[in-house]
Amino acid sequence: MIKVEHLTKYYGDHLAVDDVSFEISKGHVYGFLGPNGAGKSTTMNIITGCLSATDGRVLIGGHDIFEEPDAAKRLIGYLPEHPPLYMNDSPLEYLRFVGEAKGLRGPELSARVSEVVEKTGIYNVRNRRIATLSKGYKQRVGIAQALLGSPKVIILDEPTVGLDPIQIIEIRDLIRELGKTHTVIFSSHILSEVQAICDQIIMIAKGKLVAFGTPEELQQKLLTPNEIILTTNAKDKDLQDIVSKVDYIADITTRTTDSNFTTAHIKSNHEDIYELSSSIFRAFTHSDKVIYEMSLKKGNLEDVFIELSENADAVVTPIESANDDSIESEVKSE
């Protein structure tokens, strides 16, 4: 549906988007995740034809956004970061204008406008001046505008920023609803939001694409090593002996407290942390030492996000999908 190839954008000397490539297929909700200033808006602006690229290509349904802007733009509905609303219009007037610009006429225009008014829940305010609407309603009018002309892809740039919690939930529900009928790409710097709504996550930091995959894949493949924290009566040296019988241990740090308790942080790159914990448990049963407490610390997406954002200078080949050839991720720290 959307194919982005080697997209690069310089603002003067500042590199905003650095050789980003990805492909988006039909019928998913894609989350475009990255910290503020990562290049999310710039990328979205380029995809929607609002901004030129320094280098690279964007294909929307096979149409190059720079070569055939009209055909490409017809396939997209876009809500920029600041909803582009004419404050003196009423939502109805505004939507009629956008509909006409998208080539709708006559009865079809009226029908489509009523349809999106219905869908976004702005029926009650349809004749008020947009300037007098609350932020949540303004955002809805913006989304309604993007929906007009039944585009194949809907792109929403930070649609929940600046809304109150109830409005955020409403907008999220709306996005989820839209995801059933459209391909939706929406950007956010809030991880939990993306995790909650999206089937696929595109992570971008410092202008680079750092990860691409389902939330579960990202969690699995890009995890910081799993960690097991255990407290035992074994002394440092005994502990080392016991644990040395277990495979896949990457690192172990211990701390002995005065009352003969030793707390160990065991890091591992074993994929299945539960299997590892059983191995450790069994290793202990063969010794005369006991485990008082054992807890598993699984890496979560939050950690991945923070780590990726911090190490954006490192190059990560994106994880495509599970059955793809390019699953391996390769991290080169500079």
Next chain:
Amino acid sequence: MIAVLKHELRTYFNSLTAYVFGAFLLVFVGIGAMLYNLQAAVSNFEFVLSFSSLVFVVIVPILTMRVLAEERKQRTDQLLYSLPISTTDVVLGKYIALLLVYMVPLCIIAVYPLIFAQYGDVYLLTSYGSLFAFLIMGGALIALGVFISSLTENQAFAAGIGIAVILFNYFSISLAEYVSSTALGSAIALIVLSLIIGWVIRHLTKNNLLAYGVSFVLIVGTLATFLIDEAKFEGLLPNIMKKLSLFDRLDIFVNGVFDMTAVVFYLSAIVFFLFLSVQSLEKRRYN
């Protein structure tokens, strides 16, 4: 284009802009008609138009200041960029809407000569010839205003610059008498002009090489011509100022000549400024 046009028209007629503009124009032409046609009992309506053209200095910038500047400020330009319409459509739609707003009071004004004709001999051909010139001259000034509005996101700034530029244009004939008509003076003015063109190009394209290149070529050209044939520069600057005056050509029509050169000049000015506006909008995508 039609969508933009309709939307703009609705905006103008839903707000005060169109009415204030129309009222100003009608009041000014009304006062002119009072003074010339009623009080002084002159039957030439075209004089009124010549007198009224001063009002453009104020009303054109007021009308055009928001047209593109406001889009940029409210970020609605992003909507226009993302819609399947070209920048040319946007500029044309907006320009035609402005032109229609301008034509509403003109239609009312067009009745005046007919009324006066009931009470005496009025040169209707000259009157309507001048009215036509008045229309396309206003059109050219509006195109200039649209371009100025495309340069900034600050309405007040657009209005200020607009007033200054149109005022300068209005008085450029009188000022032309005072500027140096020597060859050296003209050459220096042309060099300064080359530098200004270079600066504008740099501002528009952010391309230093192109800007310096154009400036350099223009300056070298000026100097070379100056050294080879100094006589060509005699009185050049005042001539240029006279030639570029939009207001000066209205008087040709007022004097009873339907001057096709002037019509072409006005139409070229319209195309030129609209083209620049489109480029100015396009450039924002490349900054």
